[in-house]
Amino acid sequence: MQPNDVPEPQPTERAQPIGPVDASRVPRFAGIATFARLPRLEDVEHADIAVVGVPFDSGVSYRPGARFGPAHVREASRLLRPFNPAQGVEPFAVQQVADAGDLAVNPFSIDEAVADVEAGARALAEQADRLVVIGGDHTIALPLLRAVTAQHGPVAVLHFDAHLDTWDTYFGAPITHGTPFRRASEEGLIDLTASMHVGTRGPLYGVEDLSDDARLGFAVVTSEDIEERGVEAAIERIRARIDGKPLYLSIDIDVLDPAHAPGTGTPEAGGLTSRELLRIIRALADQRIVGADVVEVAPAYDHAQLTAVAASHVAYELISAMAPRG
Numbered sequence: 001m002q003p004n005d006v007p008e009p010q011p012t013e014r015a016q017p018i019g020p021v022d023a024s025r026v027p028r029f030a031g032i033a034t035f036a037r038l039p040r041l042e043d044v045e046h047a048d049i050a051v052v053g054v055p056f057d058s059g060v061s062y063r064p065g066a067r068f069g070p071a072h073v074r075e076a077s078r079l080l081r082p083f084n085p086a087q088g089v090e091p092f093a094v095q096q097v098a099d100a101g102d103l104a105v106n107p108f109s110i111d112e113a114v115a116d117v118e119a120g121a122r123a124l125a126e127q128a129d130r131l132v133v134i135g136g137d138h139t140i141a142l143p144l145l146r147a148v149t150a151q152h153g154p155v156a157v158l159h160f161d162a163h164l165d166t167w168d169t170y171f172g173a174p175i176t177h178g179t180p181f182r183r184a185s186e187e188g189l190i191d192l193t194a195s196m197h198v199g200t201r202g203p204l205y206g207v208e209d210l211s212d213d214a215r216l217g218f219a220v221v222t223s224e225d226i227e228e229r230g231v232e233a234a235i236e237r238i239r240a241r242i243d244g245k246p247l248y249l250s251i252d253i254d255v256l257d258p259a260h261a262p263g264t265g266t267p268e269a270g271g272l273t274s275r276e277l278l279r280i281i282r283a284l285a286d287q288r289i290v291g292a293d294v295v296e297v298a299p300a301y302d303h304a305q306l307t308a309v310a311a312s313h314v315a316y317e318l319i320s321a322m323a324p325r326g
C-alpha cells in the first residue's frame, strides 16, 4: 500500500451466523428437515462447519440400512436447542454451521462410491472449513480420511466403535465397513503415535486381530476398561495419546450399548451409555478437531428414534466441541 492510500473500511466484526429456525415461532415439527433446522449450505456464503450426509451402506457385513441414516438423524435433530449448557457454548451462534445435504454416491460400486465420497468431501472443503459427516456405514471413513489428510497430513484418529474395523478383507473385498482403518493405516493417513479405539468389545475372529491392530498403530480403551476404571481415567488416556495432534473423530454409533442405540447393523452387547460418550466428546473441546463422522445408524432397527436421538446429540456435542472459545 502507498503511504497516501486510504485503507478500505474493514468491518469490525464478522456478520452474525445464520442460526436454526426458532422453535418458539415455527413449531419444530414443521418444515423440511435440515440438521438441527440449520440453514442449508447454499443459503450461507461460507460455513465454519458443514453437516453432510453420506447415504451409503453397500459396505456392510450384516444388516443393511445405514443408507437411510442421514435422513433419520436429521429428523431426530429437530429437538436440539441453541445453547449447550454442558459446554457453556451456543454452537450455532459463535460459528456458521450449515447443512450441505447429502453426497450422491454410487450404491452399486464400492470403488466408485469411495471416489465419490472423497471428491465430495474435497469439493465441500471450498465452502466449509470443517465437515461433520452423517453416515452411512463405516466404509466412508476411508475416503473422508483421504480428503482430510490431503489438507492436514496424517491425523490422530480417535475411533469410537464396538469393533476394531482394522480387519483385512471380507470375501476378498478390501474396502468394507470392517476394514477402513487398516486401509487408512496402510496408506499413511493416520498418525501411528496418536490414534486410538474407544469402546471396543465383543467377539473377534482370533487373538491376532488384536496384535494386527496394535501393529497398525492403534491404542485401545475398551468398553470394559471404561467399566473398570471409569470415564475420567479413559479421558486421561485419550488426551495423553492425542497429545495436541490434529484430530479426526470417527464415531460408530454401535459404540453405544444396543440399549442406547439398537438401530445399527452390527450390534454388540456391553457398550457405552450415551452419557459416557457425550462426556468423552466434551473433554475434547480444547483439541484441534479437523473433522468428524457419525456412522452406522440404521433406522429399520431403531425404535422411537433412540439411536437417531443419540446420534444427533453426538453430532451436536461434536459441533459444540469444535466451536471457538472466549
Ligand SMILES: N=C(N)NCCCC(=O)O
Pocket (backbone or CB within 6 Å): 061, 062, 138, 163, 165, 177, 178, 252, 254, 265, 266, 296
Ligand atoms: N463397522 C461396523 N459397524 N462393523 C464392522 C463389523 C465387521 C464384521 O462383521 O466383522
Ligand SMILES: [Zn+2]
Pocket (backbone or CB within 6 Å): 161, 162, 163, 252, 254, 255, 266, 296
Ligand atoms: Zn462398529
Ligand SMILES: [Zn+2]
Pocket (backbone or CB within 6 Å): 138, 161, 163, 165, 177, 252, 296
Ligand atoms: Zn465401525
